[in-house]
Amino acid sequence: MASTPNSVAVGQLFQLLRDGVPRTRAELAKSSGLARSTVAARVEELMRLGLITPVSDAVSTGGRPPSQFALNPAAKVVIAADIGASHTTVAVTDLAGTVLAERSGRIAVTLGPEAVLSWMVETATELVAEAGLSHDRVAAVGVGVPGPVEHSTGRPAKPPIMPGWDAFDVPGWVQQHLQVPVLVDNDVNISALGERATAWPAVDHLLFVKVATGIGAGVISDGRLLRGAQGIAGDLGHVRVARGGDVPCHCGNTGCLEALASGPAIARTLTARGIPAKDGDDVVELVKNGNLEAIQAVRQAGRDLGEVLTASVSLLNPSVISIGGAMARVGEHLIAGVREVVYTRSMPLATEHLAIVQSAAAAQAAVRGASILAVEHVLSPDILPHSLALPV
Numbered sequence: 001m002a003s004t005p006n007s008v009a010v011g012q013l014f015q016l017l018r019d020g021v022p023r024t025r026a027e028l029a030k031s032s033g034l035a036r037s038t039v040a041a042r043v044e045e046l047m048r049l050g051l052i053t054p055v056s057d058a059v060s061t062g063g064r065p066p067s068q069f070a071l072n073p074a075a076k077v078v079i080a081a082d083i084g085a086s087h088t089t090v091a092v093t094d095l096a097g098t099v100l101a102e103r104s105g106r107i108a109v110t111l112g113p114e115a116v117l118s119w120m121v122e123t124a125t126e127l128v129a130e131a132g133l134s135h136d137r138v139a140a141v142g143v144g145v146p147g148p149v150e151h152s153t154g155r156p157a158k159p160p161i162m163p164g165w166d167a168f169d170v171p172g173w174v175q176q177h178l179q180v181p182v183l184v185d186n187d188v189n190i191s192a193l194g195e196r197a198t199a200w201p202a203v204d205h206l207l208f209v210k211v212a213t214g215i216g217a218g219v220i221s222d223g224r225l226l227r228g229a230q231g232i233a234g235d236l237g238h239v240r241v242a243r244g245g246d247v248p249c250h251c252g253n254t255g256c257l258e259a260l261a262s263g264p265a266i267a268r269t270l271t272a273r274g275i276p277a278k279d280g281d282d283v284v285e286l287v288k289n290g291n292l293e294a295i296q297a298v299r300q301a302g303r304d305l306g307e308v309l310t311a312s313v314s315l316l317n318p319s320v321i322s323i324g325g326a327m328a329r330v331g332e333h334l335i336a337g338v339r340e341v342v343y344t345r346s347m348p349l350a351t352e353h354l355a356i357v358q359s360a361a362a363a364q365a366a367v368r369g370a371s372i373l374a375v376e377h378v379l380s381p382d383i384l385p386h387s388l389a390l391p392v
Contacts (some may be wrong), residue, residue: 012381020071020096022068026070043069050072054068069167077093077128078092081142082190082366082367086109091127095375099367108145112165113168113173125177142184144184147182152186153171168331183377188234189234191369192206192220192369205316205317208365209323215343216234236257257307263279298327299337310342314346315346319320319355320354325359
């Protein structure tokens, strides 16, 4: 879809304003290189569309104070969904990522795409109404799923814990019910986006590691999310670890990190030692109640994770490794194991300023990231003039 000079000018100005920092017409003209008359006309158009709004006047250098303009986060909303192995969370957010309405429900991903996506769409529709919004305010939908995704199509690609989802046209199905762009990505990738936006906006090199039913990482390098050739960059869970031996993994191999250090794997280890634990939630409760065996098992899981992350530190040289997912609720016990190995085995230069921390966004990381995924699409320079009917 070709852009015209007018649409380019509008989109260019909006990219300058979307960071929320107020600017005057003169500042916009200087930054964009556009004529002041062009800036004035495009500012008026963006105001008419509600995408920007006047804010408090700038300091005057003499005469009438110049007017300032900034992004209007309420101009549109997006729907953000985090589909997990056993739960789904849906939220409606504004263009700044502020949550306007949110709901979670226990629904197993193994029920299949139509059952899960039906619940997601119905919940999103109800939330839009609860927030007092009309459906024409919805600009896009961002969805995270617990498995690899072919990013160009939004279709899950041989996801190991999502039976019935392989190659399912998630965007196409959702668009039958919500007639807006639908962006789909792996839940760990969008969690990395959400974690960075929440706690590390100035960090350009970050690993977000999710430890839950599975184990995976979202990789941000030079400020950009890395997906890899087939969309499985960061699939740490199926890297073999030294003490893995012949422990079977659901992927078909043996000795995988996920088979030793995920929530279900730790639960199996404890149960074999006479401490009943059905899943990761039970492990978390045991640790919180001070069970020494559970604490030691979690610490060892951290060491196993640290073994794999040591290679990642050498390859990617991140500034931050943020540990999230359900198992991060055990607190410092898991992270202590990771630090013990990474700081010992990595090169000193790589760890001199490396922070290994618990996720700040926690359970909100994926929903925040799904919102960012949708907003970035809607407000991108190539999409904005057409998706929001800007002048052409």
